[in-house]
Amino acid sequence: xxxxxxxxxxxxxxxxxxxxxxxxxxxxxxxxxxxxxxxxxxxxxxxxxxxxxxxxxxxxxxxxxxxxxxxxxxxxxxxxxxxx
Numbered sequence: 001x002x003x004x005x006x007x008x009x010x011x012x013x014x015x016x017x018x019x020x021x022x023x024x025x026x027x028x029x030x031x032x033x034x035x036x037x038x039x040x041x042x043x044x045x046x047x048x049x050x051x052x053x054x055x056x057x058x059x060x061x062x063x064x065x066x067x068x069x070x071x072x073x074x075x076x077x078x079x080x081x082x083x084x
Contacts, residue, residue, distance in 0.1 A: 015066075022066035029059030 015023075033056035040047045 016071040019066050019069055019071070022069065023063060026059045026062030026064075026066055029062060030056055031059075033059060 033052045033054075036055065037048050037052035040052075042048055
């Protein structure tokens with residue numbers, strides 16, 4: 001039973017803290033874009049037609065960047081101390 005506990009080591013996290021922050025910023029941009037589009041409530045309004053889609057696309061691009069970004073060498077993905 002103790003051997004199983006020793007073998008099961010903690011795996012490092014896939015994303016770093018920076019990835020999660022960038023991901024949250026991207027999701028926030030998407031939410032803001034859709035909210036702005038809804039608040040104007042016009043089909044052919046300037047904000048609904050030009051500004052909000054740019055903000056939404058920026059949010060989607062930010063989310064994709066956060067998913068694809070690899071952590072730097074100095075940046076740790078797991079903050080727990082590792083035992084040797």
